[in-house]
Amino acid sequence: MVKQAHVQTIIQAFEEFSPKHLAMEGDKIGLQLGSLSKKAGKVMVTLDVLEPVVDEAVEAGVDLIIAHHPLLFRPIKSLNVDTAYGRTVEKLIKHDITVYAAHTNLDVAEGGVNDLMCEALGIEDTEVLVPTSEDGLKKLVAFVPEKYADRVREAVGDAGAGHIGNYSHCAFTVTGRGAFKPEQGAVPFLGEEGKLERPAEERIETVFFASEEKKIVRALTEAHPYEEVAYDIYDMAVPGRQQGLGRIGKIKEEITLDEFAAHVKIAFGVNGLRVVGDGKKIVKKAAVLGGDGNKYAMTALNKGADVYITGDLYFHVAHDAWMEGLTMIDPGHHVEQIMKKAVAGRLSEQMVKNRWDTEIMISTVQTDPFRFM
Structure with missing residues (x-):
């Protein structure tokens, strides 16, 4: 018998591969807005919950949005519905759309954002870059x-x-x-x-x-x-297995920094990226951390990385790494969108396995605020 699943049931299935206990302390994950007890005929997976994404969800009749970046990250002192953020929240409430966020827990999880990035780049024999816990x-x-x-x-x-x-x-x-x-x-x-x-x-x-x-x-x-x-x-x-942020491993073959940067550009489908270091340098070992990985640049260097791939690089962090000989590639924070297809795929498998009549869709709205001229 095929039946629609409740939001709570779908979230429980999701948390089997991205459990909340993996999240960094203080991270704003889990239920962000809406009801857990309602039935969900359609689920949307997205990187960000912006107003155009919510408009897409409303038009498609979505009941649940699963996002990587939390909608509610900082405390709200007031909610002005004349602003884009206020309208976004208003539309979600009016159309009874539940929002759930999996942020650093999806980064840390096996098969999560950082493993997906390594897979796309062909980085092998990976280990955790920044250990945060151990799975006994x-x-x-x-x-x-x-x-x-x-x-x-x-x-x-x-x-x-x-x-x-x-x-x-x-x-x-x-x-x-x-x-x-x-x-x-x-x-x-x-x-x-x-x-x-x-x-x-x-x-x-x-x-x-x-x-x-x-x-x-x-x-x-x-x-x-x-x-x-x-x-x-x-x-x-x-000892069990280490869990944590980022990954570090071997590049399949020796390659120059500029050649590897071109590979990163193609793998992540970006129009441009920022590169720090000598383009002719041979890179053999790579560290990856999705999102903003500025504070772990020296960790990557100390663990033997030749190149560090992360987003939102700060000028002075890049300076320090450059002087220490660590090459870096910043393809942008938005490359974390790699999680959309993977999460939707795993949820779809759960729907089939449990005979739930719930459709899983991927948001097609572009949420990267940057353009390269």
């Missing part, structure tokens, strides 16, 4: 009837458990016998009320990242045949 490792131990062990292993593996390096669905199994006695009112998959049951079971052990615990447990309980699922979860002393 946990171990799941589950006890499953032998005939259902493969189904459970597959389900938790598909949900993300047992992913180690270039391998997935990694698990260890020991065969043994469980024991339980169904009491009055129980509806056992095996056994009879009041009688001790000793089924042949497999003890399945696998590891997962802490951020995926809810998804893993849900997959386990849905695939497991028992009315009451027996499982344990342990914290592991082994």
Whole structure:
């Protein structure tokens, strides 16, 4: 049965790959305006929530806007509907459009803005540039009837458990016998009320990242045949994976700064960009940080980057980097629009998977305020 999803349900699906806890402290993310309980027949993904974008949403009958840049970022002391900003908010309220923002959490998330930028530029073997947290490792131990062990292993593996390096669905199994006695009112998959049951079971052990615990447990309980699922979860002393802003990695082949800058221009579809440094310098290692990455220029240098790609470069930051030998490329803040297609694609997959009759669309309005003459 196909049905429309509620805004809250769609946001929960979105937060599975861009959870709010990844956001930097103080960032204005999450629900910005509107209702979580309404149904959403149409969702728009955008970089910015400007008045022309809202006009586009109104014309298309959009119920929910998911944006990278928050609409409400600074405290509002007054709202004058004669201004563009005031009209924008007024139109959203009048047309009952909910606005949700995923800012630095989408930057930090695996497969988020910075990973998308690296993918577009062909930067490989990437690591986090600015660590902000660690996603710890946990171990799941589950006890499953032998005939259902493969189904459970597959389900938790598909949900993300047992992913180690270039391998997935990694698990260890020991065969043994469980024991339980169904009491009055129980509806056992095996056994009879009041009688001790000793089924042949497999003890399945696998590891997962802490951020995926809810998804893993849900997959386990849905695939497991028992009315009451027996499982344990342990914290592991082994280091997890670093999470944070930006990425740093290797450029596929040795290339000059000017050649790489031309590649950046094409990859991001921009009409111009700013370059700092000797155009003939060979660059092998690149750091990327979507948006305004001025305060992390020296971090990129100290981590061995030959070139740093970020937006909104300040004059004096560029001076300091230039003198220290770090080359830089500023393709503009707006290149973060790379998130629109990726987010829309992942949400569309969720709609199909959950059989939700909700359309996902991408805003086509140009929100870059700059033109190159």
